[in-house]
Amino acid sequence: MIVNNYVQEYINLWKSGKIKLNKERILLIEYLEEHVLSREDLYFNDEMIENCIRFGEKWYFPLQPFQRFLIAFVFLFFKQTNRVFYRKHFWMKGRGAGKNGLISVVTHFLISSLHGIREYHISIVANSEDQAKTSFDESYNVIGRSGPLKAMFRRTKTQITSKKTDAVLKFRTSNGETKDGLRDGAVVFDEIHQYESNKDVRVHISGLGKKQPPREFYIGTDGYVRDGFLDKMKEKAMKVLKGEARPNALFPFICKLDDESEIDDQDNWEKSNPMLSYPRSQYAQGLFDTILEEYEDLEDDPSNREEFMTKRMNLPITDLERSVAKWEEIEATNQPFPELSGKDCIGVIDFASIRDFAACGLLFRHEGKYPFITHSFARKEFVDKYYSYSKKHDAEMAGKKKFAPIREWEEQGHLTVLDEATINPKHVVDYFIEKSKYYNIKKIIGDNFRMEVLKEPLEKAGFEVEVIRNPKAIHSLLAPRVELGFANGLFIFGDNPLMRWYTNNVLVKIKKDGNKEYEKKEPIRRKTDGFQAFVCGLYRIDEISEFNFDDAFDALESLNF
Template sequence: MTPFEEYHTKIYDGTIVSCDKMKKVAEILLERFISPGEYHFDFELANKPIDFIENFCYVPAGDIGQKLKLELFQKARIQAIFGFVDDEGYRQINEVNIIEGRKNGKTTECAAIELYMLMGDGEGGAEIYNIATKLDQAKKGFNAAVNMRLQSKLLKKHTKKRAADIYFPATMSFIKAMASNTSSLDSLDAHCVIVDELAAIKNRDLYDLMKQSMGSRNQPLLFTISTNGFVRDSVFDAQYDYAARWLKGEINDQHFLPYIYELDTYEEWDNPDMWIKANPGLGTIKKIDYLEQMVQKAKDDQAFKPTVMVKDFNMKQTDESSWLRYEELNNEQVSSIKYDYCIGGFDAADTTDLNFAVALCQRPGDEQIQVRSMAWIPEKVIEEQQKSGNRVERDKVPYDLWKKQGYLRTCPGGKCDKRIFLNWFKELRDEEGLYVMFIGYDPWHIDDTLLREFETEFGKNCMIPVRQGAITLSQPMKDLKAELIEKNIVYQNNPILKWCLMNTSIKTDVNGNIQPVKKLDHTQRIDGTIALLCGYKVLQDNKDRYINMN
């Protein structure tokens, strides 16, 4: 029995404790193995990279001088990647997304695979890249390959270490580390791209450019391997979502293969029997006593817990300074319930910042509050980003994508006219029959002229100022947190509002009163949180009067 068969069968039948996503991966791969179609499993080609790695690659750090011995899970993955080919011998898989806990041998595996792609894959003029946002990160995997080469007489004999790469003269191929600020990213002809720690990639443009650079190769390989990260709505989250949809059968991409190792629920984090779900190398590569120490530290120090949840168990988290943990704020419910009346709220920006508005709806006897929302930024923000050529998007989030998805609108010029809020509430009323009774707003940003326009449209007493401070917002903020934890705030899985919630920290006064504040990073907007708080505060104060209208 091959490692491919053994490993995936043990996952499928429960012999190896695995998460639901890995069980689905095993099911799909075993079905391909048993019932081949356009692609079949070639035992010789599946074993070729394993033989190369275990014969010629050495441990890059720690037990220097020891040949690399692959674990069962690593052999099975490699056979799945390299073993399925068409009748001409070309590989089926050209994009791999592996997510696993830290200390499971990611960097070592990447280095071994890129050395095989350099020397054993038979590709002429192969360009192989380690990529990252910063060059120092990109060099980690590259340096591991350099260390492997130094320990192998055969690799040293047939390759050259030049100033910026490892060169293989026999096929005129090379391995090189590259970062997002490299000027020549658009002219590459990559055969293999290695991304060690995808969660550290700041923008998806880098990832997309490298994928497109492989278009002229017959059997390229984009190999990403990562733990989870604290940055949300990044390329990591996009690829994770792509993998999840692929596993559900919503995406038909026969050249893509994910391996997602994670806990199935947050409650499993202190159960040692479940730890292997996120750590396939536990007990062999990753020390059990090390993980025990990390979990115990997380129990003793709650500020450390998010790090363990993210890096050891691949569970999404916000950082320790956040108002809400990710599992508290995340709500993927989407509702199509129709309402007649709503409570509005908005947060206006004076310059190029994000503008945000919400409409809160609730019915008698229903604890859930349905939230409609819209965001705006000046058109100039996106135009300047595109003209600059800077591959890191403004605020490190995909504004352009959100615009295409309908979550965001742009305003002409370099500043948003605050009438966008008035027009949006009118749009809800005139096009959807959703009437706004009251609107909460920060009076600091709204002039008397606009107030009169709101009153003309929605009534003299519709506009309710919500002062931004601990005295006004402390209790509503505490109550809103409880509602979010109970999943009573159904914000239609809006990614911008979710991002704003993740970015929100709190400031506490001597009396224990709290108010929302931005984190130290100025790019982390909280405008959606402020708009939601304004609307929620008004809903609380006028609930009896409002709720009977629906």
């Protein structure tokens, strides 16, 4: 049985209920007690641990129990060979948990005479130079503020060198040109969520082992790249914690919420950010206040929820495919239309195929809200097949009728069913010609595929037509406006169950780069044409003025001069 005061301190804080841990850290403690602390062939270099902690607290900042705990395992060795037990350290915490600050302390100490290993060079690697310099710049500035440290280290804007050990601390970008032949003692990989593969990592660690003892540090917060390097690291971490890999394959310190539902209890936030555990330092209290403010802002701006969950709570919402709005928000579009006669509007068109559905409509601006008048066309053969349009009394088809009551929506005037081989573009053109008698249609918008057959007849009818070449590119651009609009009741669809159905069928797909696209929850029966048309209108709605010139002229004529 091996013991270290700082390791035991942290374990006791959890067992006594003074701090909250997520499942991964609970597994870590159980795994350490069973597979590591119970061994007789290991030892903590307590002198080195004390020196590192004192170095950090003298020149940097007071260290928290979890930081002292992490430092202890950097200096865990085999007794016989004096090799480090953990070569790889994986620290994953929510934004603001001080990962860069702690790595600054550790790397600065490792090149110092207190560590005492000559030419123990260290590289800090990240995708961008700015991120790679974060910890380097902190050490650079600490040296600049201290006369004694200036006497012990030489510093330039590109490297810090220990005068006694000739050990060098550098920063590098992961996509640099030449990395072969490096003779580092340790390498730090920062913001590992951005790495799509281990290709660059392999290059940087290829020189490790030439200088003993070799160490690798992988630090960061979760991100949006799925099935990349970070996900592989997390899989490896879980294998270690479950005893399915060799005990020293990785030291995994993972801090995150266990479940999305825990977000609403502020006491759970320390699961993702151990800096928030009580008693809080002045820095930790300021950090908590910032996170609380961001959390409260989500009520008015829910578009930031994914970012908040991913970066602050270190828990990417694993189901990245979700509805565009809550059903209550979709229901809230059932507002009466204001008086829109004579007002400017944007005409919109969307249809996935001229063989099933087509949606067209008019989008307005009115007193800060966005009224949307829409009508759809559907082919009879398609709605017969998938929604049992013609089979009124067939009990076997009841499920299809309930899924989308096409005939009911047609009777309400939201839809026209056409018994045609394909939807004739003339119906769409006629719709806009009719509506232009009552509203001022500034232009008609659709994407490149849909407008191929409609652009010429619409222009012949006198309409200005705009073609969106890449409609998916505007989805991410408009996502904040869409989410805020639903959250604040800014969209007016009237009592239109078809439009509510379209909207509820939309699936928000978050891509690897964090951008959003609007797709279908199911490719055939769940149509989204009306919603996609609505989004096209939002793309150009700022070109519409809320000012009604007809009303202004009427008011002038009524004045008695």
